[in-house]
Amino acid sequence: MLENKNPQRTSISQLGEFGLIEHLTKNFEIRQPSTLKGIGDDAAVIDFKDKKAVVSTDLLIEGIHFDLAYMPLKHLGYKAVVVNLSDICAMNAKPTQITVSIAISNRFPLEAVEELYAGIALAANEYKVDVIGGDTTSSQTGLFISITALGEADESEIVYRNGAKANDLLVVSGDLGAAYMGLQVLEREKQVFLVNPQSQPDLDAYTYLIERQLKPEARTDVRTLLHALEIKPTSMIDVSDGLSSEILHLCKQSGVGCNLFEEKLPIDPQFINTCEEFNIDATTVAINGGEDYELLFTIGLDDFDKIKANPNFTVIGHMVDEKEGAHLITRANTKIALKARGWNALEE
């Protein structure tokens, strides 16, 4: 499924380090008025004026975070940017700049690196963030992508993980679990392909799931939506490791507990069908799946009327006193303690 079917292979060593960086970054435009100096000096210079700066960083590693057998390089570049922007969104801030550092082994020709950068450029363009710096070097093996995202916000707008109070409502944007099931579909196709390289996969029944896995989006719109609704969340986090794990972060840092209602979980029909086909419990995936990059936040009870009919958001539970703990309330009305069973990059 690799997109790069271009037979041309130019060795990256032909260009040299400076040549490669110049070649890859020459088309990056500066769009943010706050970017005074982008690529091309020892460091970039940014003028945040009276805004606060928000900074986050993430590392994506071949064989740990992605598998090039089914992750096209252009999608990988796009996703690498998105997962970082998502962290900025989770502070209720506006992403403005990124730095991109890449280490690649010599098995990648220049054309492959160009594909990766095309995805990075596409995301930068889509989200109007400036690529202001980075580093491109070789690795002995594998592909490593390290991105740092910068954003801006008024101090009064910024939402931390630690502001949830008992009785606050727990809200999530979009739907859950689809990215995980997209990965299961792709893993299955990879196994089929290994057995029979001639097989042509029919993935029509899984398009939404695969898109959620290969081309997730950062919810930069949520900030605008909440602003229009005149809601400031009391706490917020993005769903990268799985809903359950993120709820526990909010609970721990806010000193509260939580009741999450199984019947309220927003899930897509395609997701339900695929869970049935794979004989996997949909609720388990929805709360542990990860990589949804939706925003999970708490709001005061007073804000319920503002949000209840909004199709972008679903109220999935409410916060309780810390001593009550964090639980999933099932459809059968049993109470199960939430555990951070999310995807763990360090598990052996």
Added chain:
Amino acid sequence: MLENKNPQRTSISQLGEFGLIEHLTKNFEIRQPSTLKGIGDDAAVIDFKDKKAVVSTDLLIEGIHFDLAYMPLKHLGYKAVVVNLSDICAMNAKPTQITVSIAISNRFPLEAVEELYAGIALAANEYKVDVIGGDTTSSQTGLFISITALGEADESEIVYRNGAKANDLLVVSGDLGAAYMGLQVLEREKQVFLVNPQSQPDLDAYTYLIERQLKPEARTDVRTLLHALEIKPTSMIDVSDGLSSEILHLCKQSGVGCNLFEEKLPIDPQFINTCEEFNIDATTVAINGGEDYELLFTIGLDDFDKIKANPNFTVIGHMVDEKEGAHLITRANTKIALKARGWNALEE
């Protein structure tokens, strides 16, 4: 030569990703008043007030940028921070925060990662920068370190690469080439060790060179020194890839040429002795060696009197019209075109 002789080996997977990050970062203090929120949320929050933000990022990769056979992990952590701070210094800005992302294979026990972080913490403490975020994950093989450094400066203080004018003086801090010769000494000892593991190296004659290689420092003091001298450089860069390569960057971006004088190059007696011992031309190493992390800058001719007697700085040449090109003027008064022969991470 690895420092970590601790026989205890705790598997990093025992802690899990969140546990590892918490374990490694719990002792990082916040010292900068601009850091509103450090580690522990989706992103850090910084208040640059009326200062401009300066951002730089660098990637260090095992087998490409360092060899753990002679680079103790604690030194590696220290150096990884320093090379990033050096980029902030090269903008005439003050380093204030860093993010640290690390990918490690399971062959490293927890104690090794602790050593690495001890070096990072030492540098953060030494330079009073806050560690405000990062990512710690596993790699399939090798050790990868990605650091992003942030700094602050008044807009009027910031020095770019593109402001040099013909007749400006070319100045460098400290001395040149020692880090490269330190590497040669360490490489030789590694070979000796491979042949005879019982041999005890006597490195007394090379202490300065080895320190320059294993524990370089960022010239955060130069900003203060220049401020006291009432000098604002017209252009500036740090010497990471080698003097020759950096001079060519200043020339290209400023649209000028340069005459560099061999007889003016600041070199240490230990460096000269070791070049003789290795039968390597000292000038070649001084201008191409790299990893000195000194600051190279240009100043107006009017500022000569302010700097001429200062032991921290050496005037090594002057800028000329672009059409005259960039040359080394040898002791024999021959003119040799400068080439960017510096260390290139992408060479095969």
